[in-house]
Amino acid sequence: KAGVTQTPRYLIKTRGQQVTLSCSPISGHRSVSWYQQTPGQGLQFLFEYFSETQRNKGNFPGRFSGRQFSNSRSEMNVSTLELGDSALYLCASSPASTSGSGETQYFGPGTRLLVL
Amino acid sequence: LAKTTQPISMDSYEGQEVNITCSHNNIATNDYITWYQQFPSQGPRFIIQGYKTKVTNEVASLFIPADRKSSTLSLPRVSLSDTAVYYCLVGDIADKLIFGTGTRLQVFP
Numbered sequence: 001k002a003g004v005t006q007t008p009r010y011l012i013k014t015r016g017q018q019v020t021l022s023c024s025p026i027s028g029h030r031s032v033s034w035y036q037q038t039p040g041q042g043l044q045f046l047f048e049y050f051s052e053t054q055r056n057k058g059n060f061p062g063r064f065s066g067r068q069f070s071n072s073r074s075e076m077n078v079s080t081l082e083l084g085d086s087a088l089y090l091c092a093s094s095p096a097s098t099s100g101s102g103e104t105q106y107f108g109p110g111t112r113l114l115v116l
Numbered sequence: 117l118a119k120t121t122q123p124i125s126m127d128s129y130e131g132q133e134v135n136i137t138c139s140h141n142n143i144a145t146n147d148y149i150t151w152y153q154q155f156p157s158q159g160p161r162f163i164i165q166g167y168k169t170k171v172t173n174e175v176a177s178l179f180i181p182a183d184r185k186s187s188t189l190s191l192p193r194v195s196l197s198d199t200a201v202y203y204c205l206v207g208d209i210a211d212k213l214i215f216g217t218g219t220r221l222q223v224f225p
Contacts, residue, residue, distance in 0.1 A: 042216070042218075045214065105162070
């Protein structure tokens with residue numbers, strides 16, 4: 001099976017712009033989660049989508065949003081970019097075959113965003 | 117939500133066995149314990165997952181005592197390529213998985 005893919009891999013934007021990142025989960029996986037990783041804050045959970053619905057959300061401002069399509073592909077959008085949004089954005093998918101514990105997440109390579 | 121505590125860093129030499137212990141005193145009955153490995157500028161990679169006792173796969177072993185308040189990831193005979201950050205997680209997606217600071221393992225020749 002192909003792994004989780006993310007596009008683009010690298011991106012440079014300026015403050016105030018908006019950006020959309022894309023994630024294609026492993027075939028058959030229905031849950032997609034997004035994380036932000038920075039040297040100072042580590043890996044932080046943004047949100048999780050399951051069956052086109054946001055199921056969980058981390059503590060990020062409303063400038064960060066996402067959506068999931070019927071084929072489980074997901075996009076993440078950041079509006080009005082700030083310098084502090086520079087980070088590695090990671091997408092992870094899981095089968096979500098049950099709602100209980102034991103779900104393993106498989107991560108993509110990430111999109112490195114630089115805000116100037 | 118179970119919080120985990122791991123050593124910030126560890127050093128080892130090639131060929132040695134490395135054991136990284138994670139504390140999770142507030143682990144819930146339904147929680148699993150999962151370990152991930154991350155190399156710089158890459159996404160974390162699943163290593164191993166367990167619920168109790170011992171789990172072994174082709175790359176590592178996971179030891180979980182009866183009270184489940186801690187777990188130990190064991191990497192047999194590490195190589196330079198095992199230099200990475202290792203994260204211990206407890207819970208599942210419903211708990212908004214939280215990655216701690218992880219353990220930075222440095223393997224020396």
